[in-house]
Amino acid sequence: MSAPAPRPYAVLGVVAVGTLMSALGGSLIHVAVPLVRRDLGVDIGAASWVLAAYSLSVSALLLPFGRLGDRHGxxxxxxVGFGVFGAGSALSALAPTLASLLAARALQGAGAAMLMANGPALTTAAFPPTQRGRALGxxxxxxxxxxxxxxxxxGWLAQRAGWHAAFWINVPIALA
Structure with a gap:
């Protein structure tokens, strides 16, 4: 076991940003699905895959990316998860078709899985045992x-600027 990080709250800050961003990525588009449906000319069943592509990608890749983190750091x-998530967000915002949106959402979910699988371990390693519970909380x-x-x-972004705008919010966060 390695020693706690010299600046554990800096580590927690970066992990919290990734955690917040991946949670936003999963929930931003929920209320905008009717707009996606209308703009892309698809039925509700097809539009629901916009939500499912992200969730399925995260669920399927969480364990493999945790193992990858164990093996390669x-x-x-x-x-890398920040970059993949940001790219998936930008591609989602630019998607002209349902198929391209679904592929971009799956990529975004892959980035989120990288963040979610490794964030708690980074937080745990950064703090001494007496402070880990608070940090994880x-x-x-x-x-x-x-x-x-x-x-x-x-919903606010989609109402003001269209559903594409809901995906742009995470791009600057990922870049920062």
Whole structure:
């Protein structure tokens, strides 16, 4: 077991941003599905795959990306996750068809899986045992903040600027 990080709250800050971003990514588009349906000319069954593509990708890739982090470094996989998630978000925002949107959402979910699989381990490694519970609680708070704010932010953006705008919000976060 390695020693705690010299700046554990900096590690927690980066992990919390990734956690918040991936939770937002999962929940931003929920209320905008009717707009996606209308703009892309698809029925509700087809449009529901916009939500499912992200969730299925995260679910299928969470364990493999955790293992990849064990083998090649959790920090490295986590950092790549930011890039993959940001690329998936940008491609989702630019998607002209349902098929391209679904592929972009699956890519976004893959990035989220990289973040979700390795974030708690990075937080745990950064803090001494006496502070880990608090640190993991703060990370969980970032998750639920993203899940709570996502529908409101996504709905507001979709109403003002179209459903594509809901995907752009995570791109600058991922880049930063």
């Amino acid at each position: 959790k920090g490295r996989v986590y950092a 703060l990370q969980a708070t970032a998750t639920y903040l993203g899940l709570s704010l996502g529908p409101s932010i996504g």
